[in-house]
Amino acid sequence: MQRGQMDQKRVADTPEIELFVKASSDAESVGNCPFCQRLFMILWLKGAIFKITTVDMKRAPHVLKTLAPGSQPPFLLYNGELKTDTNKIEEFLEEKLAPPQYTKLGCRYKESTSIGEDIFRKFSAYIKNPNPGLNDMLQKKFLSTLVKLNMYLETPLTHELDQNPHATESCRPYLDGDTLTLADCNLLPKLNIVKVVCKKYRDFDIPAELKGLTRYLDNASKKDEFRFTCPNDAEILIAYQSVAKYLNAK
Incomplete structure (x- = not known):
């Protein structure tokens, strides 16, 4: 031909x-x-x-x-x-939309597809609560989901250990490795909402001590496929203004 x-x-x-x-x-x-x-x-x-x-x-x-x-x-x-x-x-x-014409986005590791699946639920409970007496407990439960995600991002995956059997900490940019996958497409939009809404209603930032998670978000923010598909922060806050609650004294 x-x-x-x-x-x-x-x-x-x-x-x-x-x-x-x-x-x-x-x-x-x-x-x-x-x-x-x-x-x-x-x-x-x-x-x-x-x-x-x-x-x-x-x-x-x-x-x-x-x-x-x-x-x-x-x-x-x-x-x-x-x-x-x-x-x-x-x-x-x-x-x-499969190879060779299109990029395969499936994960190599099953864990990459499920990690972080409870973050949004714990975030919703945390951010919708108006009672200061419950805030610390809900924040700890929410924070524990971020810590769990961070641990996964800092733990070397099998292919990393194959390359360096002595590696004790992962330096991969994304959930499953060096490229964005379906798992990232699912999780990153939710994490973006979490960042914006928690800052507004709880003055809560993702702790810098969570180095794996911080690295992950920094790397994602440099990718056009993520940053140019994100809604404006104002749009996120408009969507949450009727459900997110400022803490009220009881």
């Missing part, structure tokens, strides 16, 4: 992908939704050609109500086929 024919075939094989994400409060940019950012990151990391459509759910056009009635973003159109479940969309994209 000649080069021109190969290029034409590649174009013909390129799927039409449109990702619908939550719009910001001014309906101009991407709003606060970790599930939307998760899929946005996945498509970007895979090197796919896709269209992003922001959906203002307060003024959703009739065509969207027809397309996905009762659904909340994110949802995906893949060659005209509608997908509405975030986890299933992730699995679908990993299967359909």
Whole structure:
């Protein structure tokens, strides 16, 4: 097959992908939704050609109500086929957008996919509590989830020990190794929310002593696929202003 024919075939094989994400409060940019950012990151990391459509759910056009009635973003159109479940969309994209044309994003280590899964739940309990008497207990439970994540990030993985059997501390930039994976696409948007909301309502910063976690967030902040898919901090705070509580004296 000649080069021109190969290029034409590649174009013909390129799927039409449109990702619908939550719009910001001014309906101009991407709003606060970790599930939307998760899929946005996945498509970007895979090197796919896709269209992003922001959906203002307060003024959703009739065509969207027809397309996905009762659904909340994110949802995906893949060659005209509608997908509405975030986890299933992730699995679908990993299967359909496969090597050699697209980047594989699956993890080598099962632990990478589950670490940090309890952070958001403990964070929510901590940040929604208005009672100062419960704050220390809830903060300790929340902090323990960050410590657990930090320990995983500081512990050398098998491939690191293969390269250096005497390694006692990992220096990998991301959860599973040297590149961002599906696990990072799931966790990083949530950690970004945690950072912004805890600072506002509890004056709480992720402790610098958690070196693995600090390194992880610093490395992620340098990646376009993460920082350019993040909502503005103001959007995150708008989303939480009705549920996050300042501590009130009892």
